[in-house]
Amino acid sequence: KSKLPLFGKQVLVTAGPTYEAIDPVRFIGNHSSGKMGFALADELASLGADVTLVAGPTAQVCKYQSIKRINVTSAENMLQECLSYFPAADACVMCAAVADYTPVVVADQKIKKHDEGLNIELKKTTDILKTLGNQKRDGQVLVGFALETENEEEYAIAKLQKKNLDLIVLNSLNDAGAGFKNDTNKVTLIDRQLQKTTYALKDKAEVAHDICIKLTQLLKQ
Numbered sequence: 779k780s781k782l783p784l785f786g787k788q789v790l791v792t793a794g795p796t797y798e799a800i801d802p803v804r805f806i807g808n809h810s811s812g813k814m815g816f817a818l819a820d821e822l823a824s825l826g827a828d829v830t831l832v833a834g835p836t837a838q839v840c841k842y843q844s845i846k847r848i849n850v851t852s853a854e855n856m857l858q859e860c861l862s863y864f865p866a867a868d869a870c871v872m873c874a875a876v877a878d879y880t881p882v883v884v885a886d887q888k889i890k891k892h893d894e895g896l897n898i899e900l901k902k903t904t905d906i907l908k909t910l911g912n913q914k915r916d917g918q919v920l921v922g923f924a925l926e927t928e929n930e931e932e933y934a935i936a937k938l939q940k941k942n943l944d945l946i947v948l949n950s951l952n953d954a955g956a957g958f959k960n961d962t963n964k965v966t967l968i969d970r971q972l973q974k975t976t977y978a979l980k981d982k983a984e985v986a987h988d989i990c991i992k993l994t995q996l997l998k999q
């Protein structure tokens with residue numbers, strides 16, 4: 779086991795969507811299945827890493843018992859868990875589709891329906907990845923994801939720089955079979971030197987393998 783490439787490395791992974799409560803029975807969410815993040819957690823564990831997986835609501839299960847899974851619901855819950863595990867992490871892979879907005883107030887009773895429309899006031903959530911990027915110390919490797927529909931590479935590079943990342947995984951919704959609910963994904967990896975590698979459409983487990991090879995190289999630098 780000690781011969782595995784990521785033996786002894788602490789890796790923090792986020793996966794899945796977050797749910798932002800409107801009232802006791804309703805929420806704002808998104809279509810993230812959690813598949814990519816769980817595939818990454820499994821691959822990292824198989825390479826010997828100590829994996830902490832902070833997961834939003836998802837039906838996915840981990841392949842390995844050794845993965846420490848922490849279930850969260852909201853963006854705020856996910857942020858707090860990430861902040862507590864980040865200092866000890868050698869690498870972080872932020873795969874979660876965190877909600878960008880959350881209701882300003884959460885009604886404590888079910889909101890009754892009326893004849894008129896309904897406005898829900900939203901506020902921005904904290905960008906977890908950017909927060910960790912600001913706290914990053916030498917040697918820590920931070921990986922983010924970008925799902926874009928236009929100007930993909932330009933936006934991905936802007937995110938890499940703005941959030942102080944070491945690697946960004948770009949998946950385009952323009953590619954058939956890539957993105958949210960599929961079992962396959964097609965990615966381009968871009969590092970800080972703006973070195974770019976585009977991979978073929980593959981199973982998410984294989985995509986996770988490609989990302990982990992690059993992550994292992996970055997951890998060695």
Ligand code: C5P
Nearest residue numbers: 872873874876903904905906907922923
């Ligand atoms: O800026 P954008 O949401 O497109 O960035 C996507 C990347 O940032 C993903 O890696 C995602 O997990 C992360 N993110 C986050 N917290 C947020 C929003 C995005 O960690 N509130």
